[in-house]
Amino acid sequence: MSKSNWPLWEVFIRSKQGLSHKHVGSLHAADAEMAIENARDVYTRRMEGISIWVVPSSEISASSPDDKDIMYEPANDKVYRHPTFYNIPPEIGHM
Amino acid sequence: MQDSLYKYLLRLGDNSLILGQRLGEWCGHGPALEEDIALTNIALDLIGQSTQLLEYAGSLAPEKKSADELAFLRDAPEFLNVILVELPNEDYAFTIARQFIFSAYLDLLYLKLMSSKDIQLRAIAAKSSKELGYHYKHSRDWIVRLGDGTELSHDKIQHAINTIWTYSGELFEDDKIEVELTEKGIACLNSGLLAEWKVRVEDCFNEATLTIPEEQWMQTGGRTGKHSEHLGFILSDMQFLQRAYPGNEW
Numbered sequence: 001m002s003k004s005n006w007p008l009w010e011v012f013i014r015s016k017q018g019l020s021h022k023h024v025g026s027l028h029a030a031d032a033e034m035a036i037e038n039a040r041d042v043y044t045r046r047m048e049g050i051s052i053w054v055v056p057s058s059e060i061s062a063s064s065p066d067d068k069d070i071m072y073e074p075a076n077d078k079v080y081r082h083p084t085f086y087n088i089p090p091e092i093g094h095m
Numbered sequence: 096m097q098d099s100l101y102k103y104l105l106r107l108g109d110n111s112l113i114l115g116q117r118l119g120e121w122c123g124h125g126p127a128l129e130e131d132i133a134l135t136n137i138a139l140d141l142i143g144q145s146t147q148l149l150e151y152a153g154s155l156a157p158e159k160k161s162a163d164e165l166a167f168l169r170d171a172p173e174f175l176n177v178i179l180v181e182l183p184n185e186d187y188a189f190t191i192a193r194q195f196i197f198s199a200y201l202d203l204l205y206l207k208l209m210s211s212k213d214i215q216l217r218a219i220a221a222k223s224s225k226e227l228g229y230h231y232k233h234s235r236d237w238i239v240r241l242g243d244g245t246e247l248s249h250d251k252i253q254h255a256i257n258t259i260w261t262y263s264g265e266l267f268e269d270d271k272i273e274v275e276l277t278e279k280g281i282a283c284l285n286s287g288l289l290a291e292w293k294v295r296v297e298d299c300f301n302e303a304t305l306t307i308p309e310e311q312w313m314q315t316g317g318r319t320g321k322h323s324e325h326l327g328f329i330l331s332d333m334q335f336l337q338r339a340y341p342g343n344e345w
Contacts, residue, residue, distance in 0.1 A: 006127065027129050030240070037233065038129035041136050 008057040009035040013049035108148030109176035115141030140226040167337035172320040179262040192255035195234035202227040212280035242303025264313025
């Protein structure tokens with residue numbers, strides 16, 4: 001059993017009820033069950049979370065860094081997409 | 096009664112302390128980074144348990160002692176842990192076999208001690224029980240993985256179990272200390288845990304395609320201070336600093 005044969009998993013932790021799972025890192029494990037246990041040992045030692053998701057890294061599809069100009073540049077000058085031009089009545093407070 | 100409870104707490108505390116120290120030897124040497132961290136987490140859980148147990152024991156000692164004094168200034172014959180926990184780590188299969196045999200027992204014991212009439216022992220058991228639940232699960236999973244893994248891993252874990260089996264009997268022994276404290280509702284008989292432990296072992300070994308070793312002669316003596324030659328070596332590592340620089344703190 002060589003550890004280099006263990007596939008890579010991405011780990012997502014939910015820090016508390018109501019928040020969403022957040023990517024915290026990755027680790028190696030033989031299967032999902034071991035990945036969850038390993039994630040518990042590696043990423044929740046300091047009370048970081050109450051729920052763990054693990055996903056095989058190979059199952060993640062990612063956007064290409066080369067496409068960043070066409071993907072993200074066009075949004076750069078479209079400030080009107082932020083809802084910052086409304087007058088918010090003071091009694092509503094911070095939104 | 097106070098003396099019995101003192102010794103009982105030493106038996107519990109020393110088990111956790113010595114096994115914690117043993118597991119700590121894996122730090123930086125685990126078979127995979129993730130397992131390295133898992134084992135050291137478990138080691139730290141055990142040392143935390145022993146700190147609480149020895150602190151409580153020290154408060155009952157004829158002359159009050161701190162947990163550190165009990166851990167670092169007693170010699171081997173005064174340690175009351177079972178021999179199983181002082182055995183060298185050997186390889187990973189051996190470490191996991193020892194861990195499973197012991198955790199399956201200790202988990203059952205703490206579950207019982209959670210209803211002890213002694214408030215402090217009950218509180219320690221309640222906290223430790225959650226940790227032990229995980230230790231048991233962790234080692235059980237590995238027994239199944241190794242047993243039901245490759246031919247090599249199967250042979251290694253079976254060999255480890257066969258080698259270590261003779262040290263498993265001592266876990267379920269009682270003497271007048273356990274009997275007295277059980278009558279008072281403070282402790283529980285180790286022998287009373289055997290049936291349930293066997294069910295756990297059989298269930299796990301079936302899943303892992305492993306064979307339970309035959310009935311055999313069992314080693315004994317640790318709980319009365321008669322140890323294997325290995326304990327002295329652990330203590331010389333563990334106690335070096337306090338022996339060389341008495342009372343040193345940091």
